Amino acid sequence: KNEVEQSPQNLTAQEGEFITINCSYSVGISALHWLQQHPGGGIVSLFMLSSGKKKHGRLIATINIQEKHSSLHITASHPRDSAVYICAVPYNTDKLIFGTGTRLQVFP
Amino acid sequence: KAGVTQTPRYLIKTRGQQVTLSCSPISGHRSVSWYQQTPGQGLQFLFEYFSETQRNKGNFPGRFSGRQFSNSRSEMNVSTLELGDSALYLCASSLLWGEYNEQFFGPGTRLTVL
Numbered sequence: 001k002n003e004v005e006q007s008p009q010n011l012t013a014q015e016g017e018f019i020t021i022n023c024s025y026s027v028g029i030s031a032l033h034w035l036q037q038h039p040g041g042g043i044v045s046l047f048m049l050s051s052g053k054k055k056h057g058r059l060i061a062t063i064n065i066q067e068k069h070s071s072l073h074i075t076a077s078h079p080r081d082s083a084v085y086i087c088a089v090p091y092n093t094d095k096l097i098f099g100t101g102t103r104l105q106v107f108p
Numbered sequence: 109k110a111g112v113t114q115t116p117r118y119l120i121k122t123r124g125q126q127v128t129l130s131c132s133p134i135s136g137h138r139s140v141s142w143y144q145q146t147p148g149q150g151l152q153f154l155f156e157y158f159s160e161t162q163r164n165k166g167n168f169p170g171r172f173s174g175r176q177f178s179n180s181r182s183e184m185n186v187s188t189l190e191l192g193d194s195a196l197y198l199c200a201s202s203l204l205w206g207e208y209n210e211q212f213f214g215p216g217t218r219l220t221v222l
Binding site for chain 2: 033035041042043044045048086088095096097098100101
């Protein structure tokens with residue numbers, strides 16, 4: 001069993017739809033990262049959160065430390081949101097353990 | 109403020125050769141971590157450095173090594189390259205060392221081993 005699991009693995013949506021990506025982890029953590037990777041490889045850090053909820057533009061991330069679960073929501077999705085979304089948890093200081101990623105495609 | 113830079117961006121080597129990849133962190137950041145990304149294994153942690161000391165190491169053979177300089181720049185080296193070393197190598201920098209430090213990723217070096 002992977003220590004960090006994401007669902008779904010693939011997601012397609014029509015422009016404007018509300019999107020949710022889930023992340024569950026089995027290791028004890030103090031914070032969780034959500035990352036975005038576009039074709040070509042570059043990774044952008046979207047959020048790092050240790051409790052509650054964070055919002056940045058159309059992106060919202062929530063975390064429940066007790067249930068070991070986090071969600072990334074995208075409101076009013078747009079084709080430029082098409083990317084791979086990865087959750088990662090730090091284990092033993094800066095060592096990150098990554099989920100397998102969710103490939104999102106948003107069609108106009 | 110400039111982001112994390114990695115050089116070279118692309119590299120082609122043959123089996124048995126060795127390679128050195130470079131990472132310059134964001135100015136002021138003192139921690140650098142290295143990751144390998146392959147289609148089969150996804151993203152995996154290689155090692156992390158803080159204040160020129162390796163603080164943590166992933167489950168990779170000894171052919172993979174690294175170091176950090178006094179200006180926080182870091183290099184990783186892979187000796188005796190194998191076909192399976194073909195991957196995207198990413199480095200990330202953070203201000204300090206610890207679980208609460210957000211990591212900022214570079215664009216990666218895409219290594220192809222023929």
